Amino acid sequence: xxxxxDFIAGLGRAVLDIVRMAGRVALFAAVALSHVVRPPFxxxxxxxxxxxxxxxxxxxVALTALFSGGVIALQSYTGFAQxxxxxxxxxxxxxxxxxxxxxxxxxxxxxxxxxxxxxxEIGTMRVTDQIDALSTLSTNPIKYLVTPRLxxxxxxxxxxxxxxxxxxxxxxxxxxxxxxxxxxxxxxTATIASLKVMDVxxxxxxxxxxxxxxxxxxxxxxxxSRGGAEGVGAATTAAVVAASILLLTFDYLLTDVFFSx
Amino acid sequence: xxxxxxxxxxxGLKKAFGPKVVLDGVDLDVxxxxxxxxxxxxxxxxxxxxxxxxxxxxxxxxxxxIDGVDVTTLSPxxxxxxxxxxxxxxQNGALFxxxxxxxxxxxxxxxxxxAGHGPRIxxxxxxxxxxxxxxxxxxxxxxxxxxPSELSGGMQKRVGLARAIAARPEILFFDEPTTGLDPIxxxxxxxxxxxCVRRLGSTAIAITHDMASAQRIGDQVGMLYExxxxxxxxxxxxFDSGNPVVDQFTHGRREGPIKVDVRS
Numbered sequence: 001x002x003x004x005x006d007f008i009a010g011l012g013r014a015v016l017d018i019v020r021m022a023g024r025v026a027l028f029a030a031v032a033l034s035h036v037v038r039p040p041f042x043x044x045x046x047x048x049x050x051x052x053x054x055x056x057x058x059x060x061v062a063l064t065a066l067f068s069g070g071v072i073a074l075q076s077y078t079g080f081a082q083x084x085x086x087x088x089x090x091x092x093x094x095x096x097x098x099x100x101x102x103x104x105x106x107x108x109x110x111x112x113x114x115x116x117x118x119x120x121e122i123g124t125m126r127v128t129d130q131i132d133a134l135s136t137l138s139t140n141p142i143k144y145l146v147t148p149r150l151x152x153x154x155x156x157x158x159x160x161x162x163x164x165x166x167x168x169x170x171x172x173x174x175x176x177x178x179x180x181x182x183x184x185x186x187x188x189t190a191t192i193a194s195l196k197v198m199d200v201x202x203x204x205x206x207x208x209x210x211x212x213x214x215x216x217x218x219x220x221x222x223x224x225s226r227g228g229a230e231g232v233g234a235a236t237t238a239a240v241v242a243a244s245i246l247l248l249t250f251d252y253l254l255t256d257v258f259f260s261x
Numbered sequence: 262x263x264x265x266x267x268x269x270x271x272x273g274l275k276k277a278f279g280p281k282v283v284l285d286g287v288d289l290d291v292x293x294x295x296x297x298x299x300x301x302x303x304x305x306x307x308x309x310x311x312x313x314x315x316x317x318x319x320x321x322x323x324x325x326x327i328d329g330v331d332v333t334t335l336s337p338x339x340x341x342x343x344x345x346x347x348x349x350x351x352q353n354g355a356l357f358x359x360x361x362x363x364x365x366x367x368x369x370x371x372x373x374x375x376a377g378h379g380p381r382i383x384x385x386x387x388x389x390x391x392x393x394x395x396x397x398x399x400x401x402x403x404x405x406x407x408x409p410s411e412l413s414g415g416m417q418k419r420v421g422l423a424r425a426i427a428a429r430p431e432i433l434f435f436d437e438p439t440t441g442l443d444p445i446x447x448x449x450x451x452x453x454x455x456x457c458v459r460r461l462g463s464t465a466i467a468i469t470h471d472m473a474s475a476q477r478i479g480d481q482v483g484m485l486y487e488x489x490x491x492x493x494x495x496x497x498x499x500f501d502s503g504n505p506v507v508d509q510f511t512h513g514r515r516e517g518p519i520k521v522d523v524r525s
Binding site for chain 1: 312368373
């Protein structure tokens with residue numbers, strides 16, 4: 001009996017911890033967002049973060065999208081060839097890339113690359129008193145460090161996903177035409193016929209939300225890191241794990257909202 | 262020295278972190294234009310005291326008055342004008358890695374202008390001002406182009422000092438200004454601190470456990486022990502205070518009323 005009670009108590013504590021954490025993150029995000037419309041604005045930080053996320057993440061996102069599009073085409077062919085349904089492959093590739101693979105894979109890549117970097121940078125600033133120094137120099141640390149990163153994450157990821165969509169389709173096209181001897185013109189025609197503005201738009205909306213969540217997790221965990229190098233390392237890990245889980249959770253919820261009939 | 266109202270008056274300041282009581286009713290008066298040095302062992306709450314005055318930590322109880330106004334009762338926005346009058350030299354310099362030295366030095370000036378607390382300043386003017394400030398702390402203005410990571414510990418402290426005095430603050434705080442420096446560089450930093458405080462006519466509070474530094478910087482010295490200010494006196498009496506706790510600490514004796522837990 002005691003074992004059951006202990007289990008329920010432990011479960012309750014865990015739920016309370018999660019709720020408490022969600023409340024803290026929501027408050028942190030609300031404070032940061034409230035600075036979006038209140039001057040002063042830190043354009044240089046915003047621009048620097050936009051370049052860091054949008055430009056320097058391009059190679060990793062591009063390669064991921066290119067190969068994923070190719071893999072989808074190859075796997076689809078293996079299955080569809082049995083039923084002589086190869087003509088559907090172009091439609092499958094563009095649907096998978098624009099709706100799911102583009103936003104999710106780009107999001108996961110950016111979470112690993114940029115979310116970790118944000119958390120490590122802000123965490124290091126925390127443990128070396130640089131955040132306290134900001135406060136003593138007439139600067140609100142959340143306004144200076146967090147708000148521009150949240151805005152940059154929200155704006156940059158849709159751009160990356162647009163690139164990922166194009167390269168993902170290109171990957172599928174390359175595999176189908178170069179390896180599987182599809183007709184290039186037929187593949188392009190089928191792709192255009194299957195392309196839906198709604199799919200691309202929802203993919204970009206997902207990307208904006210994912211970008212916001214990745215930046216939020218990076219900033220939140222970095223801002224609250226404690227205890228020197230070990231604390232910064234723990235914050236960085238937590239930021240990437242939390243961003244990845246949130247990203248996949250929101251992916252399901254958004255898919256349910258936009259596509260379930 | 263002529264003021265009758267202390268520039269900084271602290272009464273009954275308390276702060277605990279969970280079960281650990283760090284400040285247990287600190288009382289302190291610092292008169293305008295004077296330097297007060299707080300000494301005490303590691304973990305006795307010296308940094309917490311400074312952070313409470315700066316508003317970086319919210320005290321559990323007590324008052325902190327600056328020019329007669331209790332700043333603990335003010336909202337963050339109401340505190341901003343008071344914060345703009347304070348300069349702080351952090352223990353490790355706390356220079357911003359992502360900015361050059363000159364941008365670090367004039368960060369507060371540019372931020373104050375942005376926030377409407379200070380005069381407008383262009384980046385060219387800021388760079389020129391940074392050069393002058395670096396010269397005031399004995400550095401070549403050309404250092405302004407470097408990154409903080411290219412500087413030695415002593416140079417980083419000097420840049421931190423230049424940043425702290427850039428806005429000509431009425432109040433200056435120094436957190437362990439000589440920690441990690443060799444004795445000569447420590448004396449150089451102390452000399453610069455004394456020069457800057459005198460030139461600006463600022464009120465200063467420094468925290469340290471370097472007795473030589475305390476004697477060089479302070480007009481008054483106080484010892485924080487078990488959360489309270491247990492002794493205050495002139496730096497000349499530091500090694501002969503008549504208080505057994507202070508005497509054990511200043512002479513670095515192992516035996517005495519201070520029990521050091523070597524396991525922690």
